[in-house]
Amino acid sequence: MTAYGRLRNVRWWRWLLLAVLTAGATAALAVLDVPSPALFAGLFVATAVALAGLGPARVARPATAGGQAVIGVVIGLLARPETLATVATQWIPVLLISLGTLLVSMAAGLLMGLQRGVTPLTGMLAQTAGGASGLVAISRELGGDERTVAVIQYLRVGLVTATMPVVAALAYGAQHTVPADLAPPGPGAPWWAGLAVTAVCAAIGIPLGRVARIPAPALLGPMAVALVLSLTGLTADAAVPVPVVDVAYAVIGWQAGLRYTRAALGTVVRLLPLATALILAVVALCAGLGLLLSHFTGMTLLEGYLATTPGGVYAVLATAISSGVDVTSVVAVQVLRVILMLLVAPWIARFVGRRLGAEPAR
Numbered sequence: 001m002t003a004y005g006r007l008r009n010v011r012w013w014r015w016l017l018l019a020v021l022t023a024g025a026t027a028a029l030a031v032l033d034v035p036s037p038a039l040f041a042g043l044f045v046a047t048a049v050a051l052a053g054l055g056p057a058r059v060a061r062p063a064t065a066g067g068q069a070v071i072g073v074v075i076g077l078l079a080r081p082e083t084l085a086t087v088a089t090q091w092i093p094v095l096l097i098s099l100g101t102l103l104v105s106m107a108a109g110l111l112m113g114l115q116r117g118v119t120p121l122t123g124m125l126a127q128t129a130g131g132a133s134g135l136v137a138i139s140r141e142l143g144g145d146e147r148t149v150a151v152i153q154y155l156r157v158g159l160v161t162a163t164m165p166v167v168a169a170l171a172y173g174a175q176h177t178v179p180a181d182l183a184p185p186g187p188g189a190p191w192w193a194g195l196a197v198t199a200v201c202a203a204i205g206i207p208l209g210r211v212a213r214i215p216a217p218a219l220l221g222p223m224a225v226a227l228v229l230s231l232t233g234l235t236a237d238a239a240v241p242v243p244v245v246d247v248a249y250a251v252i253g254w255q256a257g258l259r260y261t262r263a264a265l266g267t268v269v270r271l272l273p274l275a276t277a278l279i280l281a282v283v284a285l286c287a288g289l290g291l292l293l294s295h296f297t298g299m300t301l302l303e304g305y306l307a308t309t310p311g312g313v314y315a316v317l318a319t320a321i322s323s324g325v326d327v328t329s330v331v332a333v334q335v336l337r338v339i340l341m342l343l344v345a346p347w348i349a350r351f352v353g354r355r356l357g358a359e360p361a362r
Contacts, residue, residue: 014049014056021045022250035157035315036133038246042253043150047260059255065218067255068137069202070248072219074240075134075342076201076226078313078335081233087332093296097289098337101308102344104285105129108278110352115274117267118148121352126152127278129286129310130341134223137252138216142349150256151268156279160311163283164319171287172302174323189238197238201225215346223342286310299329307333 025041034040049055087094109127113120122144125135132153139149168174205225209217229235286308294304306320307330316334320327 011056014054017054018046018049018056018254021049022254026246026250035161036154036249038249039133039136039150039253040154042250043154043257044253046254046257047265048257050258050260051262051265055258058258059251063251064137064255065206066202067248067251068134068216068219069206069222070198070240070244071133071137071252072205072221072223073198073201073226074245074248075131075338076223077197077230077235077239079227079230079339081231082328084231084332084336086328087297087336090297093293094333094336095340097293097296097308098333098340100289101129101286101310101337102341104289105282105310106345106348108282112152112271112274112278115271118271119144121349122148124352125149125345125349126275127156127282128341128345129156129282130338130345132157133249133252134219134342135345136256138219138346140255141216142346144349145264146256147260147264148268148271150253152271152275152279155272155275156282157311157315159276159279160283160309161315164306164309164311164315165322167287168302168305168319168323172305174302174319174325189236191241193236193238194241195244197226197229197235198222198240198244201229215350220342220346223339227339282310293333297329300325303330306330308337313338 022038022041022045025045026038029037029040046055105128106124109124110120111123112118112127113123115123121142122139125139125142125144126149128135136146136150136153139146165174201222205221205223206218207221208225209221212221214220226235287305290304290306290308291301292304293299293308294301297304299307302323303320303325306316306323306325309316313331313334317327317331320330
């Protein structure tokens with residue numbers, strides 16, 4: 001047997017190869033400021049080794065559940081009392097416009113589901129604008145094809161992140177400012193406190209989610225517990241340690257990437273033109289919803305655009321800070337949208353899967 005053949009048959013070498021390549025790719029993507037670099041790296045490296053026949057067969061279910069739980073806690077801890085309090089007096093228009101964003105993006109997904117090789121459920125999960133990492137993590141559990149969902153979700157994040165500063169400057173007259181009045185952030189809780197909060201949320205949330213029979217309990221259960229702890233101030237500014245988040249993102253990327261075949265890759269490549277057109281249409285419609293938000297809440301046009309743009313929260317935060325707008329209001333609406341999407345989308349996905357069909361089990 002050749003050295004290549006022996007390498008293919010040694011399981012631990014496959015995992016070591018995957019981990020080393022993912023770590024290197026994550027570091028490289030982080031330098032380029034790519035959103036969620038560990039997830040991107042895990043997805044693309046796992047796809048490459050799977051197509052080369054060098055990848056492990058699959059990610060174990062407990063590892064997948066652990067990755068989902070970490071992502072759920074990260075999202076749940078975004079909801080700070082002081083942040084959401086800024087939209088409390090105008091919660092009706094904010095909620096309605098957030099629901100409008102959900103409906104617009106899901107409608108685009110159903111249109112994508114008309115394409116050969118894509119079910120309406122997969123299309124809807126791929127186009128839903130909010131919580132990209134969370135939706136990728138639970139798409140297979142809901143009956144969708146996480147390979148397609150991962151690529152399209154992060155295509156959306158990439159397109160929005162790349163175009164947001166340009167649109168803000170050209171369409172809304174945003175100018176780069178130095179926010180001298182912003183005080184530097186104080187020291188957060190120590191890393192072990194964040195680790196403890198993560199463990200508590202997972203230990204309570206996963207069994208609670210399963211008992212309650214909610215969709216994707218490993219993600220939504222810990223997210224709900226983290227939401228409660230954060231909004232009641234019990235987390236004391238604790239955050240999930242960055243290395244733990246990176247490992248969770250990598251595991252979710254591996255989950256999707258290791259299942260790639262040449263046929264599946266061909267299907268995703270064939271979808272890209274339509275997916276890109278639908279993403280741009282959703283971005284335009286969300287900008288229109290931003291105009292409504294500014295009309296009903298008194299936000300400026302730029303703040304309304306940034307609050308409703310279907311991109312990553314941290315990319316929006318960076319643009320808002322550099323533009324000198326009301327960062328707190330913008331982030332509050334964005335956080336509410338992400339949480340709403342992840343709370344509502346699984347239930348709608350379950351309904352769509354039952355009525356219109358899900359991906360066959362593989």
